[in-house]
Amino acid sequence: MIINEKLDKVLIYLSKKLGEIPKSPETITEKAGLKLEKAESYLILGMLCSDGYVYSHNERAVYGILYKGVVFIDDGGYTKKNKKHKLKLKTELISNYSDLILKPAAIVAAILIIFLNSIRIYEFFFS
Numbered sequence: 001m002i003i004n005e006k007l008d009k010v011l012i013y014l015s016k017k018l019g020e021i022p023k024s025p026e027t028i029t030e031k032a033g034l035k036l037e038k039a040e041s042y043l044i045l046g047m048l049c050s051d052g053y054v055y056s057h058n059e060r061a062v063y064g065i066l067y068k069g070v071v072f073i074d075d076g077g078y079t080k081k082n083k084k085h086k087l088k089l090k091t092e093l094i095s096n097y098s099d100l101i102l103k104p105a106a107i108v109a110a111i112l113i114i115f116l117n118s119i120r121i122y123e124f125f126f127s
Helices: 003-016 025-031 038-050 067-074 077-100 102-126
Strands: 054-057 062-065
Touching (some): 003 038, 003 062, 003 067, 025 038, 038 054
Antiparallel strands (some): 054 062
């Protein structure tokens, strides 16, 4: 399972079980259906907090989802965000190739057309 899917699973769990969110990150990820090490659980919750989708009270070790997180996960979450990013990279790659291949080819074709038309004009007037 890729990290985007893990993040989405935790956000889905937090958004569906608002009244019964456990205190520790490893319990949260376990209840979300993930079997992770303790360190990765803390990293996932830390990332969700830093992205602004989850809040935490450090002195009481309480986690909860913000409404921004609910909207984000309903919109497709990290998986959709990753797909959009990959699509953007592909379009930039295609654009770069068109700059390298299609534009020079169009310039060469335009020069050839001008050259051939110049020959026709020359033949018309001097034949």
